[in-house]
Amino acid sequence: EIVLTQSPAxxxxxxxDRAILSCGASQTIISGYLAWYQQKPGLAPRLLIYDTSSxxxxxxxxxxxxxxxxxxxxxxxxLEPEDFAVxxxxxxxSSPLFGQGTKVEFK
Amino acid sequence: xxxxxxxxxxxxxxxxxxxxxxxxFRFDDFGISWVRQSPxxxxxxxxxxxxxxxxxxxxxxxxxxxxxxxxxxxxxxYMELRSLRFDDTATYYCARGVSGTDYRDAFDFWGQGxxxxxxx
Numbered sequence: 001e002i003v004l005t006q007s008p009a010x011x012x013x014x015x016x017d018r019a020i021l022s023c024g025a026s027q028t029i030i031s032g033y034l035a036w037y038q039q040k041p042g043l044a045p046r047l048l049i050y051d052t053s054s055x056x057x058x059x060x061x062x063x064x065x066x067x068x069x070x071x072x073x074x075x076x077x078x079l080e081p082e083d084f085a086v087x088x089x090x091x092x093x094s095s096p097l098f099g100q101g102t103k104v105e106f107k
Numbered sequence: 108x109x110x111x112x113x114x115x116x117x118x119x120x121x122x123x124x125x126x127x128x129x130x131x132f133r134f135d136d137f138g139i140s141w142v143r144q145s146p147x148x149x150x151x152x153x154x155x156x157x158x159x160x161x162x163x164x165x166x167x168x169x170x171x172x173x174x175x176x177x178x179x180x181x182x183x184x185y186m187e188l189r190s191l192r193f194d195d196t197a198t199y200y201c202a203r204g205v206s207g208t209d210y211r212d213a214f215d216f217w218g219q220g221x222x223x224x225x226x227x
Contacts, residue, residue: 035213037150044200044217045150056215088150092211095166096140096152 002027004089004099012107019076021102023089028069030093036065036074037088039101045088049074079104109139109201109218116224117191124187125221127201134182135159138204140214141175141186143197153199155210156184164210191225198222 003026013019023034032052037045047056049065052072062077076083084106089099112126127139141153154165156175163175174187184201198220204212 033211033213044202044220045214046217047205047213047215050205050213050215090150090213092213094211095164096142096211098142098150098152100149 002029002091002094002097004091004097006087006089006099006102008102009100010103010105012105013079014107015079015081017079017107019074019079019083019104021074021076021087021089021104023067023072023074023099025070025072025091029072029091032068033091033093034065034067034072035090035092036063037090038083038085039088040085048087076104109203109216111199111201111218111221114222114224116226118227119191119193119225121191121225122187122189123191123223124185125199125201125223127184127186127218129182129184129203132203134177134179137207138210138212139175139177139184140202140204140210140212141173141184142200142202142214144200144220145194145197148197153186155204155212157208158184188223191223193225196223196225 005024007022036049039045053065086101086103108130110128140155156163158177176185201218202214203216205215
């Protein structure tokens with residue numbers, strides 16, 4: 001079974017900073033079937049990116065995804081105050097599986 | 108839009124059935140998955156159903172305890188979890204698959220979540 005490892009666990013940044021979040025898989029993710037979600041307290045996750053780099057409807061272009069094989073990255077080019085949240089990666093090349101999350105917090 | 112049923116409190120060993128009513132899209136065209144989140148923890152995929160043909164897939168860890176069904180007359184999906192344990196305490200979400208055709212999918216619309224508490 002695939003294991004997804006997100007790093008770092010916590011990212012302490014300021015508005016305007018660039019955020020780089022990593023997601024590593026224990027096996028190659030088939031066809032780049034990897035997604036990224038944002039979750040704020042008390043709310044359901046929100047799809048940001050699917051198929052490694054496709055932005056979901058309505059997602060600002062400051063969010064971008066990249067990667068292949070076992071290494072994937074979510075980049076937020078300039079953090080807005082509303083971007084401070086927990087981010088999860090998810091693979092769906094096999095039974096869906098989520099990473100443990102990266103919290104982006106105010107520095 | 109996916110609207111879920113209200114919070115539940117159950118005793119260990121009991122069963123719970125959570126509903127998820129869809130609107131704003133053709134129900135038959137998209138698979139529905141259930142994902143749960145224990146307090147302060149990450150996300151766990153539980154299973155999936157195709158409203159088109161009632162095909163289902165379940166997470167191995169829950170096989171035998173979970174059943175997902177649909178009622179296409181009301182555009183509603185249901186998730187039943189049996190033999191509840193304390194560690195089943197979680198928020199349960201339904202979510203629509205992006206591609207619509209496979210359990211291996213990302214999820215573009217989510218319900219608001221249903222808190223299920225297992226307590227004696």
